[in-house]
Amino acid sequence: MNDHNGFNLLDEPWIVVLDNNGREQEVSILGLLDNARRFITIGGEVPTQAFAIFRMVLAFLHRALDGPADQDGWLELWSADQLPMGRIRAYAGRFHHRFELFDPVAPFFQVAGLHTANNEVSSLEKIVSDVPNGAPFFTTRSAASLERISAAEAARWLVHAHAFDPSGIKSGAVGDPRVKGGKGYPIGTGWSGQIGGILAQGRDLRETLVLNLIGRDVESYVRIGAPDDVPPWERDPDGPSSHERPPRGAIDLYTWQTRRVRLVGSREGVVGVVLANGDKIQPQNLHGLEPHSAWRYSEPQTKKYKTTVYMPLAHDPNRSVWRGLEALLPSVSGRRGGSGSEPQPFLAPGVLQWISDLVAHDLLPETYKPGIWACGADYAEQNATIGDIVADTLPLSILILRADHPAAGRAAVEAVNDADQAAAETRKLAENIAQAAGAEPKSGAGDWARELLYAQLDEPYRRWVATLVPGVDIDARRSRWRQVVSESARRIAAEVISAAPPSAWLGREVRGRLINVSIAEAWFNAAIRRLLPPAGANTTTLEVATR
The missing domain is CATH 1.10.132.100 (Topoisomerase I; Chain A, domain 4)
Known part of the structure; x- marks a missing residue:
């Protein structure tokens, strides 16, 4: 357990969930997994926060289970009354210290000692995305509520910042060779902000988590769980400079460190943040690694790179999710089709292709009705601010996902x-x-x-x-x-x-x-x-x- 001054995300309540009685509460990572059947979904201040936290939890679960290895391993998880907490707690014990929010050496999702040349600390509106940066009058928050937030809320916004932080000029961190004139110049938005987020949704949180656990053996359309596909808490702590490398798999993308961050505060509350640039990521042809987005064929990008290029299909805030259904269905835009010479216009999300395969092998009944949860950010002003947030759910008959019965x-x-x-x-x-x-x-x-x-x-x-x-x-x-x-x-x-x-x-x-x-x-x-x-x-x- 934590010492008095610590705040460990494995043990301390910080994730907002909605329980089966419609009540909101905060739970720890282990509390969420141990009681997943009692919860309907993950919540938060904004929908994108829930999406980012969900993917972080998925990364944790994949690594804790070292799988699932294949469809048989998935079926074992699906058929059980609850998640295998023995294996999960054993994994948590190995990396417990890496989930400490204010650790002096390796704080969770942060860089210890991160600072600028002038030791500047930004106000919390830099990471609190329900307060538009530079336009605090477009919010229901009071000015006083931004002076200090709880450690739990700060943890939620920390995960969100890596996933959805807008582009634009950031603080220039000492030790980052990219800094010019004390400024960190734009490298793009967080990775989840570049995709049109799609998650499969079950009847409760346990089902939702398991539906989105993709087997390691489907490398034909998703690379996940390879030996080098690990989250930040299994790697050496980051410093202020970036890692110039391609992503190694879906788990890497679920937890991609787009920023270098240091929260200023303690378990009693957080009062400021140092927010600098982190690892840059380009979206071209990552459809074999990122399962939570549909993809579109891009003729301009194909001409530019002289090879077939697919780009993430971002959500349009002016359209309901059903209006773009063609791109989401493996039965129409499947990863296993497209044998002709012309590229497919769309590639369905890998997670829905996975579910289609499960149904085709009789591991999910055709009477089961999952949902598609679409979530994403629409950016404005050269991606420097979040202009709108897309959140939509479409209940489906599972039959329309089946690539082997496409009618x-x-x-x-x-x-x-x-x-x-x-x-x-x-x-x-x-x-x-x-x-x-x-x-x-x-x-x-x-x-x-x-x-x-x-x-x-x-x-x-x-x-x-x-x-x-x-x-x-x-x-x-x-x-x-x-x-x-x-x-x-x-x-x-x-x-x-x-x-x-x-x-x-x-x-x-x-x-x-x-x-x-x-x-x-x-x-x-x-x-x-x-x-x-x-x-x-x-x-x-x-x-x-x-x-």
Whole structure:
């Protein structure tokens, strides 16, 4: 156990969790793992904090278990009532001293004695991301609450800083050869801030942790748990200078030390921070190491590097996760497909490919319904500030992940395409009517109508995609969805038409042809009938695979 002045993250409560009764509490790393069935999820001040802590815990769990080695090892963990705490505590005992937050030699995720030439200490807003840097009036925190935070909260923001800290100029640490004029010039955001974070989500925290534990034997699409793929607490403590090296595996990426940090304070509270640059990381072609993101083919990067390049597919804060479902599904964008000469447009997250493989080998039942948790940061001002945080959950039928039975996945993606096409026609209608009334092109009226349709389809799509279960009539489901989209689009069209001014009914000539409300409505109705036809007589059934 800790001495009176210590704060050891293995023993001290610091991770926010939501328990099965909906109450928040703080637990230690070992407390979280020992009681994972009692908790629903990890929480925190902001969603990205939970994502960063979750990945750190995953790294700890992978190393404590030295695995899982393969699917059989995974099944043993999945089938047990709780995590193997004997092995976990033995591992914790070996590295207990490396989890001390204020250790004078090797403080957790920090550099002992880190300082600038003038011994400057920054205020806590440098790492507290619910206070926009330089704009403290955009927060619910009081100024006094930033003068001192608890050691527990400081630990949460410390993990978050390595994962999501914005780019920009940092303090110039003594001993870092990259420092110029006392400043550390930008090296990019934290690694988790460069990806579009995707985690599989179970019914409780134990299930969620195990679902995201990928076996060591899947090096065809994720390298994880190799002898050199270790977290910082198993390496020599960092100094102020960086390590110019590529990442060695997923565990390395889960705990990548993007910054050099020193918390100023004690277990009684933290009052400041020294925040300097750490290890730079480039995102090109890390899809074989990073399992918690989808990836997109980049033609400009491919031309630049003269080899096929995939980049992380970051989340768009203006789009719900279901609208980008194509890139997430192994059944559509799988890691085991793409035998043609042309690169795939997307690669699904490795963790979802792993789950698809588990289902294909009957290790997860097709009736199981996991969730996809999407989490990420959207940066502004040359990545120097966090502009927005993306957090979204999509419950799924596990059948749509199956790469070996792709019909359900294709249906889910085709349904998104239905929504996209209807949204495009709804936008055209509103834009045409606005121009008929005298507005200039791109007036914004079309964008408003399009986003209104997406908002109306958001909850119906989430309910609909969960119905793609074994035995369902896929054509009947598709027909029902097209009906929902058509009815929603027509409702919005009616609102747009009813709000049209008299001048729009009279109309005017735009680009050489007359446009008025009646003509615009006729074009819209014809497009909707063409794009969303009734289902044909033939049906396709999603059958349960038998062995």
